[in-house]
């Protein structure tokens with residue numbers, strides 16, 4: 566399996582009823598080249614009228630989940646056939662062979678009347694098997710707990726996102742390339758470092774591409790204008806601009822390069838939004854979730870750690886320097902603390918970047934080597 570190195574192998578698709586979750590799962594099942602097992606939930610109609618729901622396994626076996634009528638348990642107009650569902654669904658997602666991927670469409674109110682199903686879902690999420698599941702909304706404690714999981718990638722399916730999500734989600738299960746995000750405070754030395762690292766990788770015969778956020782695209786340019794002018798736009802609006810820029814970046818650059826097996830060095834990524842817009846009091850976990858709908862999870866983050874004083878000193882030494890909106894002692898102190906508290910959500914290396922550029926590169930190369938070896942072992 567060409568799973569990415571970042572290790573987050575559970576993808577949970579959520580969205581309003583009718584948003585296209587099942588169609589997306591079907592498209593992904595056809596696209597991802599692994600053996601799979603699991604089930605879909607399908608509507609059953611008679612003369613155009615919905616009469617209930619069946620589950621259909623990937624092997625083509627069927628069982629009723631719910632039918633119009635009264636009885637216990639009841640969801641809206643439907644009686645739920647817990648035992649029929651359970652008898653087919655639970656073995657389907659439990660008897661997992663090595664190298665199989667599990668499809669669960671869906672984890673919703675009706676299915677969750679089954680305790681054995683709940684247990685089977687948790688077991689497979691905690692196993693080594695990659696899981697693609699859809700999750701219904703509703704005030705169900707089991708679902709609320711699922712949304713707290715830190716080992717999952719959440720993607721919101723909407724009419725706007727659903728076509729894009731085919732490639733975006735596929736790249737979390739099948740990723741020949743390697744996405745490295747370089748993060749750190751303004752002035753930590755990211756740009757200088759990336760040039761050196763790209764050169765070193767090329768000398769070793771690797772296919773490397775270098776990119777940055779904000780990008781030079783339409784949204785990235787707008788962001789840079791705001792940063793330079795110190796515009797008073799709200800943190801929400803700023804986070805939205807970064808997300809739009811990143812969506813285009815992911816779609817037009819990051820995903821194609823990952824599919825092509827390249828190593829990408831990205832100067833800032835969505836951990837920057839978590840740190841900088843988080844420091845403007847936005848909810849950091851929500852920023853992460855919203856970004857992961859659109860942006861592939863990085864395989865590795867290299868965090869260049871310097872003190873705020875050193876970062877500001879370096880920034881001030883630049884020619885024609887005019888401070889940007891975030892470049893203050895107080896703000897960057899908050900940013901640094903959010904960075905350091907949130908690195909744990911990613912495969913990462915902290916590089917002491919207080920030394921000379923040559924020394925920083927040496928330290929990073931040493932830290933990177935073991936990850937590159939692991940990637941090559943898997944993909945070459």
Ligand SMILES: Nc1ncnc2c1ncn2[C@@H]1O[C@H](COP(=O)(O)OP(=O)(O)OP(=O)(O)O)[C@@H](O)[C@H]1O
Pocket residue numbers: 749750751752753754755756757758879880882883918919920921922923925
């Ligand atoms: N290790 C280092 N030691 C001393 N100075 C450095 C080091 N790395 C970079 N610099 C200098 O510090 C300044 C900022 O470096 P650079 O532009 O690489 O940082 P950056 O992290 O990309 O900043 P920004 O996020 O603001 O774009 C530059 O003048 C650069 O020459």
Ligand SMILES: Cc1cn([C@H]2C[C@H](O)[C@@H](COP(=O)(O)O)O2)c(=O)[nH]c1=O
Pocket residue numbers: 751752778779792807832833834835837838839841842889891892
């Ligand atoms: C990607 C990203 C960046 N920022 C901030 C961080 C910097 O102050 C500027 C520009 O970045 P540069 O690397 O210094 O050129 O933008 C941010 O607030 N949120 C983000 O997502």
